[in-house]
Amino acid sequence: MARILLHTCCGPCTFYPLDRLRAAGWDVRGFFFNPNIHPYQEFQRRLEALQAVSEQESLPLIVRSDYPLERFLRSVAFREGDRCLTCYTLRLEAAARCAAKSRFDAFTTTLLYSKRQKHALARRIAESASKKYGVPFYYEDFREGWKAGQARAEKSGIYRQLYCGCIYSEKDRFFGSPSRRRTARKASDRFPVGGDTE
Numbered sequence: 410m411a412r413i414l415l416h417t418c419c420g421p422c423t424f425y426p427l428d429r430l431r432a433a434g435w436d437v438r439g440f441f442f443n444p445n446i447h448p449y450q451e452f453q454r455r456l457e458a459l460q461a462v463s464e465q466e467s468l469p470l471i472v473r474s475d476y477p478l479e480r481f482l483r484s485v486a487f488r489e490g491d492r493c494l495t496c497y498t499l500r501l502e503a504a505a506r507c508a509a510k511s512r513f514d515a516f517t518t519t520l521l522y523s524k525r526q527k528h529a530l531a532r533r534i535a536e537s538a539s540k541k542y543g544v545p546f547y548y549e550d551f552r553e554g555w556k557a558g559q560a561r562a563e564k565s566g567i568y569r570q571l572y573c574g575c576i577y578s579e580k581d582r583f584f585g586s587p588s589r590r591r592t593a594r595k596a597s598d599r600f601p602v603g604g605d606t607e
């Protein structure tokens with residue numbers, strides 16, 4: 410059976426892509442590397458949620474628990490408006506590198522599931538990481554299963570985050586991203602902004 414490495418941003422976004430990949434005949438392994446998440450306690454909480462999904466769904470995981478936050482912040486400083494490009498590149502290149510090194514047949518990402526993400530940008534960066542590291546990228550528009558995946562995550566009782574991940578998106582929860590000019594939100598609003606979508 411062909412093996413695929415699934416870059417996982419968090420537990421809730423893993424259910425639907427995992428089901429789809431397994432239905433398509435892939436042997437799936439999860440890969441966690443998300444040093445964009447701030448603060449560190451949130452990073453740990455999301456990792457624990459993913460580990461709970463891993464147990465529930467018998468999904469083997471490769472976890473990179475290193476946390477090069479400084480590298481992430483330095484690379485987005487003064488380019489905060491384009492931060493998602495840097496963020497996707499950091500994470501998806503790590504996934505492609507790991508997939509190539511461990512001889513997976515392909516890699517993909519749960520970022521393609523979330524309606525909150527910049528779908529076209531994530532796809533483009535994954536395609537260039539695929540060329541750079543010589544490992545195929547599997548593309549599917551997992552957003553089609555958004556509602557089903559959300560319902561599944563809610564039913565499972567795992568932690569569901571309130572913002573995309575970085576410190577800037579945490580601020581956007583309350584003040585809105587500059588380009589969208591959103592009004593302030595309540596602290597209880599769930600994951601309203603993950604960078605502007607495209």
Ligand code: SF4
Pocket residue numbers: 445446492493494496497573574575576577578602603604
């Ligand atoms: S909004 Fe989300 S995707 Fe964009 S930089 Fe922040 S954590 Fe990364």
